[in-house]
Amino acid sequence: MAVLATFIFVATFALIVSERVNRVVAVMIGVAAMAMVGIVNSETAFFSAHTGVDWEVIFLLFGMMIIVSVAKQTGLFEYLAIWAARQSGGRPVRLMVLLILVTALVGAFLDSVTVLLLVAPVTFSVCQRLGLKPIPFILAEVFAANIGGTATLIGDPPNIMIGTRAGLGFMDFLINLAPITVVLLGVLIVLCRIMFRSVFVEDPVRAAAIMQLDPLDQIKDRRRAVYSIAVIGLVVVGFTLHTVLHVDPAIVAMLGAGLIIAVNRSTVAEFLEEVEWDTLVFFMGLFVLVGGLVHVGVIDVIGKAAIDAVGDEYLLAAGGLMAGASTIGAIIDTIPFTATMMPIVEGFVATIPDEATGTALWWALALGADLGGNATAVGASANVVAIGVAKREGHPISFWHFTKYGIIVTAVTVPIAFVYVWLRYFM
Template sequence: MSSFTLALLIFGLAYLVIMTERIHKTIVALFGAALMIGLGIVSQDEAFYSHEYGVDYNVVFLLIGMMVIINIIRETGLFEVLAIWAARRADAKPFRLLVLLALLTAALSAMLDNVTTVLLMAPVTLSITKRLELNPVSFLIVQAVASNIGGTATLVGDPPNIMIASKAELGYLDFLVVLGPVVVVMMAVFIGMLWLLFGRHMRVAPHLRDAVMALDPRDAVRDRAFLRRCLWMLALVNMGFCLHSVIHQEPATIALLGASLFMLMGHGRGAKHNGEELSYLAEVEWKTIFFFIGLFILVGGLVKVGAISMVADQLVTATRGNQTGAVLAVLWGSAVLSSAVDNIPYVAAMNPLIVDLARSLHPEITDYATLVHQPDIMPLWWALALGACLGGNGTLIGASANVVIVDLARKAGYPITFWQFFRFGFPVMLGTVFLSSLYMWLLFLR
């Protein structure tokens, strides 16, 4: 059996088992990754050290760093303060609260990134829904979807955008100006869809609503001095994320440095709770971390045997000479594939193909920046960004933010199944990609 067939078989079986949820997804991902290495599809060096085929440690250590920071901030009562503030702003009405949290999540995802945002927002959601005795599952799924939509708007909002910006030599304002307007429209349509699904059905007992409205956010603060220090440090970390391309540091480095400083500030505080000096590390969602490690190696196997580049190449070459067809093929193909596999290696495979297409269409142009900014090439970059980012809403494992939200929900005692997420996320993905198609046609293809 060829390596190509083996890689497809291992990934396909792993995906099916994850969908059935008979075995925990972390076990499945690690077992599939071990098979990829053990059967020689990827070598151990490639799995652990290759940027192209192996684990994306920028994502892994970004998650670890932010999880440590969140665990320390939780001790200050900040999340309870934000939860009470959100509930009071929404008049403690469930649907208003759902919309407020969705809009806040989308906005923060555009300014930071979607993984960091859901790590910050999920505890707030769990806290306030507990006070109102609401099931948080719908709130959390909505937040995951909103984070992926909001993250599409900017260069820093989703990792694929950073990769595309680097290859296409695009800046922060380029993304904001081109993708920002359509993301605003998507969020407006998304809120309308939420009203149809939840607006007439969400209710909360009057006494619970009155009790929450009577709460004072200041009463939730456990240590004001420590909270102030944490807020300053969190602001510095978030500033680092926004300026990471200027200071030439990856988000993972900023997150780890921030986590280290947070742990120095919180030195000894964890020991008060469970007797362990490094309790903040013990509370990291290690199941999520190892799931990502396994998933990266699984997808790396597909990249190594050429499965992803073959599909990407077909998307581009099948419509060569037909700009409208090429743009729509890249948009929809990217969305569907990003629902099934991690969008980072997919974008890594697509980037050079678009450059090669540009070279074949414009052999007379030698300047790289001029080449990749040609009027018939630019729509392909934006189609790739929209498809890769929005496609993450299609399935539970389509985006890092989804996986993080699901594991936080499980830890809180509210498991979200693959099919629960799919029933909500996949139609949203189809709707947003359809809106993207109209937008691309109006902007570039008329």
């Protein structure tokens, strides 16, 4: 079964990469194949926390898509677009740096998926007004969201999972991972300046026109805009305090969606307009496919083999965790990979007499999972969401277009992160 499951997954992934068929069609064919041969069933696909659809992610996405849809009707994102353009002086390089920093900062306190859903509409609007190609800016924001989310317990799903399993709190993540996150953001800005240099062409006429605009004029309904800002603010607070309140982020998002619909008296057409149904279906199918690999033990075998290979060489173990998380996790999504690796790492850490060294392995896993998510178009949830939003806006991003830049970012940031782990915890 393990060989058959691997074959089906690889074949499905090849279909997605080839882009000969729609990615949703490809993933549903893969799910159907696994179901036909008995690798997955209704129990493992829909009800298992380890091998099934991660409904918390699905409803988090659904709730935030509704919030974005209602807020967009008020002109709020147009307001933010004009504000961002004015702050940058209409200069493309400054605009990208501003968007990277804002995305990373917000991404440290919100899930990276949520950040992209909020920032992407602003980006498309400001790029349209300045006559810029939006895809490089969207890619830069995805990379920034995944890197920025590394800094805190709540910034990326793998961090929440690791923190819960290892007993690491918010301040533990901030103290240990925030320093390297700041360094990596600086590296990302330099990389984006080089990778996307061809799009940094300023249009003085458009820039001058933007500087004359009043952002407030873009608000279509100020009352509804104020209500929307208030609801988004409450959702942000809910996300930030969810570990204290013991309320899952998905519940926070759905409560926010219900509240913003109620206070704005939105119609069904309004609050469902921005829902990316194909993205939600793709996520569900991908969860089932990866769950099939987990169910038959493929991921477990890979993880245990990697840990056994390093023996008591703890620095090598840290490097192996980072390499594995940033390569395998980039292919199957970092969330299920992290879930599979956690019990293996926990058992390995229990054999290490030095507590600080053992904790360093958790940081290595977190860094590898978070940074490795940038490598491919399906490596992290934020990537899939950004591609879905871009397609809706008429600027499709192909698998290879995303990946050719994502691999560069990952190939540069992961080694730097490993050097940080080496210098801080093993020297």
